[in-house]
Amino acid sequence: MKKSKILPLSFYQRSTELVARELLGKKLCRKLSNGKVLSGYIVETEAYVGLLDKACHGFGGRKTPRTQVLYENGGIAYIYFIYGMYYCLNVVSSKKNHPEAVLIRALEPCDNVDWMKDKSQNSINEKKILNGPGKLCKVLDIDKGLNTHDLTQNPLWIEKGKDIKSEAIVSSPRINIGYAEEWIERPLRFSVKDSPYISVKIKEAK
DNA sequence: TTCCCGATTTACT
DNA sequence: GTAAATCGGGAAA
Structure with missing residues (x-):
């Protein structure tokens, strides 16, 4: 039995910023009901750090049926x-x-x-198939049915992927959280430097 | 129950 | 650059 490439639950149960940073380069895999496996390397993430973070759904300890899952142990x-x-x-x-x-x-x-090109109706440019949180969910057939799903299990899991050097990781402010006040500028967005696959271009520091 | 608004994308001016 | 599409969740009443 060969060693599994799937990331263990312990990977997720650490500081959120660390997890966000280290998820870059990892391989997200999605098995469809027809048996086909789609996958892609993660090139952009954002950290939402709970209680104090006004951009987080769990801000201030808010607990509702929807956000319940945020309070569970990491890895889902x-x-x-x-x-x-x-x-x-x-x-x-x-x-x-x-x-x-x-x-x-x-x-x-x-x-x-x-x-995936077919599914996204963007058969020309593969750089634009999965470059956005809404788009990648549509293409990978991810919906509410996979909420609370364990990410070490079929049909959606994350494996080891490419090695990303720390010099190749850049942080920047998060996207579209204009309501989060002083948290807007926090550099909790992580992406692979110069990757042509990220969603919103990073504002260059002058 | 009502009302407001969003962790987006796409099409248009 | 800006606006429209479109509906469930969360807060208020």
């Missing part, structure tokens, strides 16, 4: 519906009773790229 999926038409995939991190998670914002396509 938190999927929510936004703007009436899109889903976003998050990885719950940290320990029980800490409402923290990492938003997966963009992937570099890996397996079954042609199938």
Whole structure:
């Protein structure tokens, strides 16, 4: 029995910023009901760090049916519906009773790229198939049914992928959280430097 | 129960 | 650059 490439639950049960940073380069895999496996390397994430973070759904200890999953132990999926038409995939991190998670914002396509191009109706440019949290969920067929799913199990899991050097990781402010006041500028977004697959271009520091 | 608004994407001016 | 699409969750009443 060969050693599993799937990341263990202990990987997720650490500080959220660390998990967000180290998820870069990892391989997100999704097995469809027809048996086909789609995958991509994670190139962009954002950390949502719970109680004090005004951008986090669990801010201030808010606890509702939807955010319940954020309070669980790390290693499971938190999927929510936004703007009436899109889903976003998050990885719950940290320990029980800490409402923290990492938003997966963009992937570099890996397996079954042609199938994904078809699905996204963007058959020309593979750089734009998975470059956004709403888009990657649509293409990978991720919806509420996978909420609370264990990310070490079929049909959605994360494996070891490419090695990303720490010099190749850049942090920047998060996207579209204009309501979060002093948290808007916090550099909790992590991405692979110069990757053509990220969602929103990073503002250059002058 | 009602009302407001969003961790987005796409199309248009 | 800005706006429209579109609906469930959360807060208020």
